[in-house]
Amino acid sequence: MFDFSTITQWVDELLRSFLPHAAATLVEFILIGLCLLVGYAVIALVLIYVERKVCAFFQCRIGPNRVGPYGTIQSVADMIKMLTKEIIDINHIDRFLFNLAPFVVIIASVLAFGCIPFAKGLHVIDFNVGIFFLIAVSSIGIVGILLAGWASNNKYSLIGAMRSGAQMISYELSIGLSILTVVVFTGSMQLSTIVEGQADGWLLFRGHIPACIAFIVYIIAGTAETNRGPFDLPEADSELTAGYHTEYSGMHFGFFYLAEYLNMFVVASVASTLFLGGWMPLHIPGWESFNQIMDYIPSIFWFFGKTAVVIFIIMWFKWTFPRLRIDQLLRLEWRYLLPINLINLFLMVIIVVFKLHF
C-alpha cells in the first residue's frame, strides 16, 4: 500500500539538504499549515456543493447546474461572493465577543480537522490521547456559538444559541460514551493505533452488537452535534430566521458556514475512523488474495469513500425525518440514548474482559 510518509520524508530530506535546521523546520510548519488550509477549504466547498446536489435530488430538482459543468464550481463562486459582501457594523452589539466568536468556532473545527488520520502516513497531530483531544477541541465550538448568540444582542440569536448549547452539550455526552465503548475495545486512545488495530476486520464487524449500537448512537449524536436536520432547531429558519448567526453578515457569516460543514466532515470521518477502519482496506481473515486486491486501492480512497458514505447517511436523515421539538430532543438524549449507552458500555466491557470478541 502507498505510504504517504515516503513523500513527507522526501520533502524533509530535500529541505534539510540546502537549508539550516531551524529554517527547514519553519518551512515544514508553513507547508503543513498551507496543506491543512487547502484541505479545509476544498473539503468545505465540495461538501457545500454535494449538500445542495443531494438535497436537490431528494426533492426531485436538478440543483446547481449553471456555473461550470454540472454546477461544480457553484460553491467557489458562492465563496467569492461571500468575500465581497459588505460586513455590516451593528451598533448595539458587544463588539469584542462578536468578533471573537468566529475565531473560536474556526479554531475548534481546524484543530479537530488536524487530528484525523487521512491516509497511511498522512496525519498531522497524533497525540497518544488523540481521540480524547478531538472530543475536547470539538466541544470548544459550543463556546463560540454561545458567544455569537449572546454578543449579537438579538432575541433570535440568543434563543438559537441557547437551544444550540443545550442540544450540543447533551449530545456531547452520547458522543463521549460511544467513543468510550470503542476505547474499551481497542485499549488505546491514539488514532493511528486504533486504525492499525482494525487491520483484520473493522470494529463494526469485530465488536459484536455493542459496536453496532455504539455506531448508531454515534451517528445520531453526531448529527445533533452538528446542528443538522432533524436536530436543526437552533437554526429553525421558520421560527428563528437564522439562529445564532442572524446578525452576522459577509465573511463573518461565512466562517460559521464553513465550520458547520467541516464539523459534519469531522463527525463523519471520526465515525469512519473508529468504526469503519479509517484508511484500512476491507480485510477478511483467511482470504489472502482478496486482501491483496483490496490493498491495491490507495488508503486515501478508502478513507474518503467511507467518510462519504457516512456523510450521505447524515444528509439523508435531514430529508427523511421531521424536525424535533426541544422537549422531544432532550428526552431522546437523556431518557433513551444515555441509558442505552451506559448499558452498551457495560456489555462491551464484559465482552472485552471475558475475551468473547473475534
Add this chain to the structure above:
Amino acid sequence: MNLTLFVVVLITAILLVVIAMSIARAISPRTFNKQKGEAYECGVPTRGKSWMQFKVGYYLFAILFLMFDVETVFLYPWAVTVQDAGINGLINVLFFMLILILGLAYAWKKGALEWK
C-alpha cells in the same frame, strides 16, 4: 513534536480567520445607513435589550451535563487499561457507575429530565 504541531495548527486556524477577514474588509463595499445598524428582528424597533435573564431549564441541563461529562472523563483512563484491570477493575468501576446511575435515576424521578 505533537505539541509543536498543535501550536502550528492553532496558528493556522487563527491566520485563516485573520487573513480571510482582512481580505473581506479590503474588498467589500461600504455604505452607511442608520437603519443598517439596527437589530434584525421584526422590522419594528427592538424593545429593550436581549441581555436578560433566560429560561432556567437550560441551566438544569447544563448541570446534569457537567455531572455526566466528568463521569465520562474519569472513565477514560480505566477504559484504556480494561484488559489488564480485568474483573477486579470491572467490579470497582461498577460501584462508581452505580452511584452515577443512581444520580440519573434520582434526576429522572424528580422530573429534572422533563422539559417544562
